[in-house]
Amino acid sequence: MSEDQVSGGNTGYVNPTGEFRRDQRYIETRITADGRDGYPVEPGRYRLVVSRACPWANRAIIVRRLLGLEPVLSMGVCGPTHDERSWTFDLDPGGRDPVLGIERLQEAFFARVPGYDRGITVPAIVDVTTGQVVTNDFPQMTIDLSLEWTRFHRPGAPQLYPEHLREEIDAVNRDVFRDVNNGVYRAGFAGDQQAYQRAHDRLFARLDALSERLEGRRYLVGDTITEADVRLFTTLARFDPVYHGHFKCNRSKLSEMPVLSAYFRDLYQTPGFGDATDVVHIKQHYYVVHRDINPTGIVPAGPDLAGWLEPHGREALGGRPFGDGTPPPPPVGGEVVPDGHRPRAA
The missing domain is CATH 3.40.30.10 (Glutaredoxin)
Structure with missing residues (x-):
């Protein structure tokens, strides 16, 4: 490359x-x-x-x-x-x-x-x-x-970067960027077997650590959604459709990691997350643009993502998605993800 x-x-x-x-x-x-x-x-x-x-x-x-x-x-x-x-x-x-x-x-x-x-x-x-x-x-x-x-900000906007949590948010973000957000790219674009293996192992070690962190808490930092959750979510949303196969991050699918999968479903079903995620565009980008990895440009038909809409059960951990705030209203006209670009219930 x-x-x-x-x-x-x-x-x-x-x-x-x-x-x-x-x-x-x-x-x-x-x-x-x-x-x-x-x-x-x-x-x-x-x-x-x-x-x-x-x-x-x-x-x-x-x-x-x-x-x-x-x-x-x-x-x-x-x-x-x-x-x-x-x-x-x-x-x-x-x-x-x-x-x-x-x-x-x-x-x-x-x-x-x-x-x-x-x-x-x-x-x-x-x-x-x-x-x-x-x-x-x-x-x-x-x-x-x-x-x-x-x-x-709208009335009821959440505090995504509250002052008393910034140091912890920053620390989580550093680890997540290095090993997960950028880690999938380090695996996918590695130039030899050893570099790939290092990136792959570091990625899944961090995902395992995040699973442990999230097993008893609903969100990464504090009891509400923060900047840290947004940053992890966008990589998890691309994991099964792209990174697992295209980038060879294939020890496990997200759907095979119970805690992270439930955490992701919780966020995906929260207004502002799933309704801002376009799976068709995600798949088209990676599989068409990255011809070094996918020379034919063929976009896979799968996987079936209907599971993203299944119950997650994480309300039992407590926490309030927006703290003292409220969910955002539906997307404004012209910014709605098109029909067929998001998973539908089975």
């Missing part, structure tokens, strides 16, 4: 030891309440650009919806596949984003940094007034939606 190989919306390369390394050089400009980086929080000024296929973008979609930021932060949705240049707006009429007027996300990056030579990644937030990308720093992006956009 060359250094400009696109994987899951992010660039990466295989180093001399056979290990996949993700390029994490993002545009780190922040949109803040005080505008200290030159980009103050303003309703209607920015557009969140995503692909429902990408796990990092899926996080931003979920957080935006849980916090109720739809009226003040519009969202553009790219198609599930892309070429070596960038994500495209092929789902929109004429193949152009109706707000930004561009065909490729690359155009917004080049408007900010001519000849930008790093990954053209989603999620990205674009300044509508200039057409320039502001940031694609996805880990910071969702934190800032929680902390910097509070003035525009």
Whole structure:
């Protein structure tokens, strides 16, 4: 794999030891309440650009919806596949984003940094007034939606990054990113058997540890949904449809790990999670784009995911999904995952 190989919306390369390394050089400009980086929080000024296929973008979609930021932060949705240049707006009429007027996300990056030579990644937030990308720093992006956009949160919005839990959330997120979120990619894009085995073993050791952590508690940190749950959820949602086979993460399916499977079903059935997850786009992306792994581009018909809708029984552990808040309302018009793109009950 060359250094400009696109994987899951992010660039990466295989180093001399056979290990996949993700390029994490993002545009780190922040949109803040005080505008200290030159980009103050303003309703209607920015557009969140995503692909429902990408796990990092899926996080931003979920957080935006849980916090109720739809009226003040519009969202553009790219198609599930892309070429070596960038994500495209092929789902929109004429193949152009109706707000930004561009065909490729690359155009917004080049408007900010001519000849930008790093990954053209989603999620990205674009300044509508200039057409320039502001940031694609996805880990910071969702934190800032929680902390910097509070003035525009919906009534009843949950606290996804509460101050008294931040240290613990950060510690969990570090482990989950290293071994799970990015761990599946390290297994899938490993350049030799030894690198693959290391990544595979580390992934499942962490999943086993998470199972132990979640056996007696409903959520990863505290007794409500937090940023940590959002970050783990988007990888678990792709595990059986993609990572188990496509990335050779096949010691066990998620459905064969009882605690994690029930935890995932609990979140999937929570408003804001399952209704923001598009399985068709997920499968199309990985199996079509990653031709190094799947040369034919054939998208598997399975697996049957009706089990995602089965009872999870985790209410018995207590906890309140939204704390003192309330569930988000249904998705706004134009942002509903299409019929047939989510599992249906058997």
